[in-house]
Amino acid sequence: MNRCVFLARYLWLALLGCLLSAGVQAQSKAVDEITVGMSIPSLQWVFYLMVRDGVMEQAKALGIKKVLVSDAQADPARQVSQIQDMLSKGIDVLLYTATGSAASAVPVRLARQQGVPVICVDNFPKNVECDAYISTDNLAAAGELARQMIQLTGGKAQIGLLQGTLGDSTEIARAKGLDAVLSQAAGMKIVDQKPTDWLQDNGFKVAQDMLQKNPNINVFIGRSDAPALGAVQAVKVANIDHKVWVFGYDGLPSALEAIRDGKLDMTITQQAMEMGRTALRTAVDLQEGKQVTKVQLLPAFVTTRDNVAAFLEKHP
Structure with a gap:
């Protein structure tokens, strides 16, 4: 191969690599600029309120200012519509708890089509894989x-x-x-x-x-x-x-x-608050392109009258 041609090709590949690298960096956002979408089956269910509170606590600690929370009101069709709306607003990650099993895979597919990582929390949707799954064991x-x-x-x-x-x-x-x-x-x-x-x-x-x-x-x-x-x-x-x-x-x-x-x-x-905190930390890692443990199962605790006071004082 002609030496000049070789050098030209080498320089072009190097330039292409720089451009691709710059493109990746452009897509990445600082943590405090991330917009988080969170879809909850129902705000009437105290457990999911606690998970949400864990997410909001972790968001504050990380400096995340935008967390959009939607209440599906136990309606799968409403949940799909709400997630479509959040995706149209440009969320960077989606924390998703499926409402029942009907149409539970649809939001994951919609998000993935737009390159939005999906962290499934507590209830795992059927016939589709989330980017990570956070639940109790x-x-x-x-x-x-x-x-x-x-x-x-x-x-x-x-x-x-x-x-x-x-x-x-x-x-x-x-x-x-x-x-x-x-x-x-x-x-x-x-x-x-x-x-x-x-x-x-x-x-x-x-x-x-x-x-x-x-x-x-x-x-x-x-x-x-x-x-x-x-x-x-x-x-x-x-x-x-x-x-x-x-x-x-x-x-x-x-x-x-x-x-x-x-x-x-x-x-x-269950560690409801920690489930929310873990989900958001995992979402941030995925958005930054880091490797995460795909299935993260948290331990839960047998609770009787002998030890209930500790959980009443501080819920995990």
């Missing part, structure tokens, strides 16, 4: 809940199970964790189970119906605290003549207070 925590329940009840129970929303990734993981342990305890029988869509009023109605059909139920398990608190109310009005244990999951302030007051027997306290 629900499999392990639900298994520990089952072990504690077996110990407290002496290994014999007729159980009414208050499910969340069927098909949700959290519902599936908690079911697997619980069932794996209960399957090894012959005396623990699930005699009835119904979905509650994570709602307290539904928990009350479902538990009341279960008690009418089977007054010998002596354990209620709520896949989350809200339906568990509904079961507490149902047991109270039913005037049952035997001890009925009620177990929750989430560590919501209202559930922690119920444990302190002796109304709820146990819950699993």
Whole structure:
């Protein structure tokens, strides 16, 4: 090859590399200039308010000024529309908790089409991969809940199970964790189970119906605290003549207070605030082009009257 041609080609490649490098740098933003989009299933659900508060706390610490939060009001179609609107406003990252399973993959695909990293929080959408996933280790925590329940009840129970929303990734993981342990305890029988869509009023109605059909139920398990608190109310009005244990999951302030007051027997306290903080830190790392751990599962804590004061004082 002619030496001059070689040098010309070498210089052109070097120049092209500089231009590409400059383009990458131009796309990158300082942390305090990032616009964060956050889509929450419902601002009526205290758990997601706590996750949001963790995000806002971390945003303040990092100097991030723009965090757009949308409330899907438990409507998948509304959630898709809201995320489309946020993308049109030029968000740099998306923190996303899917509302149910219907159309849950659509927001991830929309964001990726625009090169916006997606961090899925708590509930994992179906048939699509997020750039990172932040959640509780629900499999392990639900298994520990089952072990504690077996110990407290002496290994014999007729159980009414208050499910969340069927098909949700959290519902599936908690079911697997619980069932794996209960399957090894012959005396623990699930005699009835119904979905509650994570709602307290539904928990009350479902538990009341279960008690009418089977007054010998002596354990209620709520896949989350809200339906568990509904079961507490149902047991109270039913005037049952035997001890009925009620177990929750989430560590919501209202559930922690119920444990302190002796109304709820146990819950699993998730690190809701830390989930939000972790999600935002991960989002910033992705926006800056850093490598992140794709699946980040946070431990949760068995909470009873013996240790509830610490969680009431400072929620994780």
